[in-house]
Amino acid sequence: MCFRQFYTSIKFKCWHQQDDEHVELVNRVPLNDRRQEHDVFAGPSTNSQDGHRSRFKLTYNIQLPSEHTYLGKLERVDSLERLEPGSIHRIPISGHHSIVYPGETIPLILTNSLMNFDGRSESNRIGLVFWEHPYRQRIFGVVCQVRGKDIRESIIVLKTVAQQRFELVPQQDGSLTRSVRREDRAHYYAQVKILPEVLLPDPLMNFCTNNMVKINNINRNRLLAAQSSVWPKFVYDQYGSEKILSKVGRFLAFLQIESVPTADPVMLSFWLARNIPLSESDRKELFYSNSVLTRMLLINNILDYTCAFCCKKCDRQIASYADMFAMSKQGVSISYCNSSGFVHETLTVYRTVQKTTRTTSKPSTEFSWFPGYSWQIAICNACNNHIGWKFVATKRSYKPKKFYGLSAKSIRVATSNRKPADNESEPLAKDVSVVA
Known part of the structure; x- marks a missing residue:
């Protein structure tokens, strides 16, 4: 199931059996409703009439983790x-x-x-x-x-x-x-x-004359320019950013993130590379590319796949992409440093798959990356590999009351392009093929 299908199908709710809180995911709209589809691009709305409600209401100040006060x-x-x-x-x-x-x-x-x-x-x-x-x-x-x-x-x-x-x-x-x-x-x-950061202009806009540029309508200008170019317009559209940004808008609405450097294409490409689940090979390809367009086209392809997070040691599925959320204003994947000086790239998820992890330490608030939360070491139930940490709120007013931080060094991203049945909300673990 692709991200596009995930954001635009029927609404659903998930009940976490072991939690004492009800987690409501995004209301999803039909693909053929273009007006509602455009609203999804704009991000989550607070207007109850449009049918878009938050996945989960955070009461925690997401500014705190980005300050790294534990240092x-x-x-x-x-x-x-x-x-x-x-x-x-x-x-x-x-x-x-x-x-x-x-x-x-x-x-x-x-x-x-x-x-x-x-x-x-x-x-x-x-x-x-x-x-x-x-x-x-x-x-x-x-x-x-x-x-x-x-x-x-x-x-x-x-x-x-x-x-x-x-x-x-x-x-x-x-x-x-x-x-x-x-x-x-x-x-x-x-x-x-x-290394340079190459930002290529829209190829169709190079065909625009001075008179065409005066018309403040980019879509019309591109359509007119395509008539005097060698290739038809749909060829140029494959290398444009409009559709990519629309798909990115869906992804940001899903994560409920607003503070994104969308005004700077270079920084936006790197921000997405940090916050979209990527295999190790994809991470390298995005970093080593000097072209912003190349990065965005690769990100565009990646957003067409669902993913799960598996233990790097035994390949058991630990969590699903549907449970990602931003506990920091910088996104879902942030680097934190422990007291020994080791830097952990940490992905925050609401939950892990039932009976796949367990904690092995007592709750502690010392050197907590999330002020107001205690932490415990979490390991894989199958192979005892260190997976990350379980965080539990120390104040009743904080939501979520608990969540997990998965260590990127201990998990691998598994992807699947399988189209699910109508009654499925996310891919099954057995259908996930691990990307080396």
Whole structure:
């Protein structure tokens, strides 16, 4: 079942048998009702007459998780100018276990003062290198700008924001990295080349004359321009963004997310790459592409498939895409740092499949990524693999009263393009084929 079918079929409700709360999902409308279909694109509505009601009413302040208050008080750092695409810079680097997209906030706890690697100045930039994800024998990473920091004895606590993609450039001796020893510790740095972000114009608009441009009607202009072009209009439409943005609008309405960088096509493509469930191969393809259009076309194809989240060790289905929701203003998939300095990319879901997970620790509020919630370690019932965490509200006024945070390192995305029967609301686990 594709996302389009999911958003536009009949309404349904789900009762979580083990929960003491009723979770209501989106009311869905017939495909042949174009007026109602357009309303879905606009996002969830509060008007009861249009038939669109929220999946679930959150009473929690989703601003809190994005502040990463569990890191303690940090010194604020001023913003820096973006680096010129194609330019080469020498910056301190640190290895990272997963791909990070520009626009994502990454908290870091490092064991040494990495920012002052040359002993002269602090650049307040750090490069996260993806050693585990090479591409055509090349190593890539992302430049992170420090927004907050605090030096504590032998560690440095950083709150960074990923800004630009880069590729490692070999130095004069052919090595990709060099080290500088200070205070009996090795600090690594590298030469990086900033990658461009190619934003292509609409090919049909290039055929528009000055008189046509004066007409403030894009659809009419494209139709007139197609008459003087080599290919018919439907060919150009396949590489346009209008239909893609309509499908993205459905996805955002489903997640009830409004604070999305839709005005910037580059940042929108990266935001979607972080918040749409992707296989490892798709994540790489989206990151390594310099073209915004290529990313959006791939995202367009991905939205035609349903997905489930399976244990990476035993492939047992743990959760469904239908239970994703945004517990943070930054989306459904956010990176958090534990007290040991390991960064977990965490996907929030209302629930897991019944009897697939269990908790192995007592509830704790210490270092909680979601203030006002206690956490417990959750593992897979089949193979005892660490899956993520169960969060339970410590205040009665908070909704949801409980939810799960799945660790991206412990799960894999499984996809299916099977068309379900009329009485099915989501794909069955046995029909899900795992994407390697």
